[in-house]
Amino acid sequence: MFRRHPHRRPDPGITKDYPLTDDAVLQVDVYDDAERWLVEIALCNEAQIVGRIR
Incomplete structure (x- = not known):
């Protein structure tokens, strides 16, 4: 399900984390030049691996 969340533009050079569900986090970095x-977006999952993927 798509939901909009209020946010403000991250300051350049500072990583902003947006928690999602469970252990997932969306990380946003902004770099600017003249x-x-x-904009770099990374989906991070900090969940521990329980078993082997088959």
Whole structure:
């Protein structure tokens, strides 16, 4: 299900974490130079591996 969440633009050079469900976190980094912005988005999962994937 898609839900919008209020947020503000992260400051350049500072990682902003957005907790999702369970152990998942969305991390957003913003880098800027004179002409453009680079937005890096990473989906992180800190859950421990219980067993082997088959």
